Amino acid sequence: MNLFYQAKIIARTDLRTEGRSGEILWIVLPYGALALFLIPIATSLPAALLREIGFGMYWVVVLLFGMFITLRQSAQSTQSQKDLFRLTLLDPAALFLGRSLASTTLLVGFQAVMAPVTLAFFNPAVPENWGLLVLVGTLLAVAMGMTGTLVGLLVSGTRSSTALAPLLAAGLAFPSLVAASLATIKLGTGQSIVNPIALLVLVVLVTTVIGVTSASLLED
Amino acid sequence: MKTQRTLSWTAGVAMLAGLYFAATAPPDVIQGEFVRIFYVHVSTAWVAFAAFGVTLVGSLLWLITKRPVADRTAAAAAEIGVFFTALAILTGMIWGEPVWGTPWNWGDARLVSTAVMFFVYVGYLALRRSIPDLTSRANRSAVLGTMAFLMVPAVYFSVNLWRTLHQGPTIRPDGVTMDPEMLRAFLFNLAAFSILFAAMLVSRVRLQFAIEDAESASPGRAATLSQPDLEML
Numbered sequence: 001m002n003l004f005y006q007a008k009i010i011a012r013t014d015l016r017t018e019g020r021s022g023e024i025l026w027i028v029l030p031y032g033a034l035a036l037f038l039i040p041i042a043t044s045l046p047a048a049l050l051r052e053i054g055f056g057m058y059w060v061v062v063l064l065f066g067m068f069i070t071l072r073q074s075a076q077s078t079q080s081q082k083d084l085f086r087l088t089l090l091d092p093a094a095l096f097l098g099r100s101l102a103s104t105t106l107l108v109g110f111q112a113v114m115a116p117v118t119l120a121f122f123n124p125a126v127p128e129n130w131g132l133l134v135l136v137g138t139l140l141a142v143a144m145g146m147t148g149t150l151v152g153l154l155v156s157g158t159r160s161s162t163a164l165a166p167l168l169a170a171g172l173a174f175p176s177l178v179a180a181s182l183a184t185i186k187l188g189t190g191q192s193i194v195n196p197i198a199l200l201v202l203v204v205l206v207t208t209v210i211g212v213t214s215a216s217l218l219e220d
Numbered sequence: 221m222k223t224q225r226t227l228s229w230t231a232g233v234a235m236l237a238g239l240y241f242a243a244t245a246p247p248d249v250i251q252g253e254f255v256r257i258f259y260v261h262v263s264t265a266w267v268a269f270a271a272f273g274v275t276l277v278g279s280l281l282w283l284i285t286k287r288p289v290a291d292r293t294a295a296a297a298a299e300i301g302v303f304f305t306a307l308a309i310l311t312g313m314i315w316g317e318p319v320w321g322t323p324w325n326w327g328d329a330r331l332v333s334t335a336v337m338f339f340v341y342v343g344y345l346a347l348r349r350s351i352p353d354l355t356s357r358a359n360r361s362a363v364l365g366t367m368a369f370l371m372v373p374a375v376y377f378s379v380n381l382w383r384t385l386h387q388g389p390t391i392r393p394d395g396v397t398m399d400p401e402m403l404r405a406f407l408f409n410l411a412a413f414s415i416l417f418a419a420m421l422v423s424r425v426r427l428q429f430a431i432e433d434a435e436s437a438s439p440g441r442a443a444t445l446s447q448p449d450l451e452m453l
Contacts, residue, residue: 150367154360158350164343171340172367174333175374206370214363217283 003094010090010098015105017074024069024106032065032110033117040121047123054124055184062111062140063177067169069110070103070148076156082219092215096149100211104145111137127187136183136193139200143176144169146207153211153218176203224426227419234412238263241405248402254318259405261311263413264304265334270417271301272341272372279365282358289425291358294365296424298344300417305338329378337371344368354432 018024039057040050077085085095115137118124127133151169155161176199183196238259248255278294281287312331313323325331344364351357398406 150363154347154364155350158347158360159352160346160350164346164350167339168343168347168364171336171343172370174336174340175370178333178374178378203370207367210363210367214283217359218363 003091003097006091006094007097007101010095011101011105014074014099014102018072018102018106021074023072023074024110028065028068028072029110029113031068032061032114035061035065036114036117036121051123051125054118054122056181057122058114058118058124059140059177059180059184061114062107062137062180063144063170063173066107066110066141066144066173067148067166069106070145070169071152071165072106075099075103075149075152079157086219092219093212096153096211096215099152100142100146100149102145103148104141107141107145108138111141125188127184128190129187132187132193133184136180136197136200139197139204140176140180143200143203143207144173146204146211147172147176150207150211153215156218176200179203224419224422227415227422231412231416231419234408234415238405238409238412241408245402245405246399251319254315255402257311257315259409261308261315262406263409264311265308266410267413267417268301268304268308269372269376270414271297271304271421272337272369274421275301275341275344275365276369279362282362283366288354288358288429291362292425292428293421295345295348295361296421296428298341298365299424300420302338302341302345304417305334305341309334309338330375333371333375333378337375340368340371 036057045053085092119126148169151165151172154168155165158164179196179199183193186193186196242256242259245256245259247253274297275294278290278292278297281290282294309331312334316325316331317323344361347364348357348361351360
């Protein structure tokens, strides 16, 4: 079995497990939407200002709640599962790629649900070529999916992993957040978004190389 | 041991000389006496970047050679880097108060990204502390140490991508826009802080090995030593 076929099987299995547990659908999604409601209440900002910061709030919620998605229960392997993976000669790089693919799919879904919520309650000015925003969102999902999966492997089985993982994942996702936020601002003012897109692609490439080459090292 | 002592003394003398040059350099036309913090602020930021560079090199060397000294050097450099990043942020805030009119500005890309870099490397140190097994700790830290270095160019080039209040580089390929006396003070402080970094690094790596030796010689020793302190509490 080649690497990509193994990765596809892992992704499909992860998504099925997630579908059964419903962690994202019944916990993370409502929690993210609730956060979008709480921010205006806590800040008491006027409607005009909320409209201006709408997309910014959206990206922050995607980043912070995206961490819950990439570090979800169904993406963690127990010791017996790890042993089983070894016995079936599963390539650790395929596990990394498969988990990343599953996380990316879930993150795209999360963004797709949060976008209309943000549009309905914050009413931000949508740029004319909003299709490019979809591309930015998808690239952000890939970058976050890979970063989160790598962090999950790094902290797996360590003391205080539940507290440590979000700290690392949110920090490492910072360049991706800046790129997404910049792209939105630039699209709103009719400027080119080549630089933010290039930054997102760079993050994806670097994370892929590090994840694939170090996956076997992080297997223990 | 001799290298460590020589480096420590050299660092001490160089720091005193750097302080002298910083205090006697002419004041800035616009910023006046406040410019003196520049000599410390830029030097601490430089050491932080250099330290994280050493963490990257140490991490890569561990991944290739598996020599313990590479991992311990990476860890020691990260500790020093975190300390100097905190200093750079603090001195930047002290400088920002009179010059920008505020110690913290969310509109400054370098300030905000430096703070995030600080937290990423705090996470690196926290990861090390949470893994008792030496080999597993070294493996995972090396991967994170490599990935975390992405933050360094992100901080450096953030001013080109994002909005900023930070001034551009003073030393450029097309020339230096600084008074020669100020340049001398600046370069001297840069060198002094670099020697200090080298001294701290050597010292911390040696200490790390000494702690490991003590722990392997007597695993329960640390707990026994701290018992009276615990009882006092």
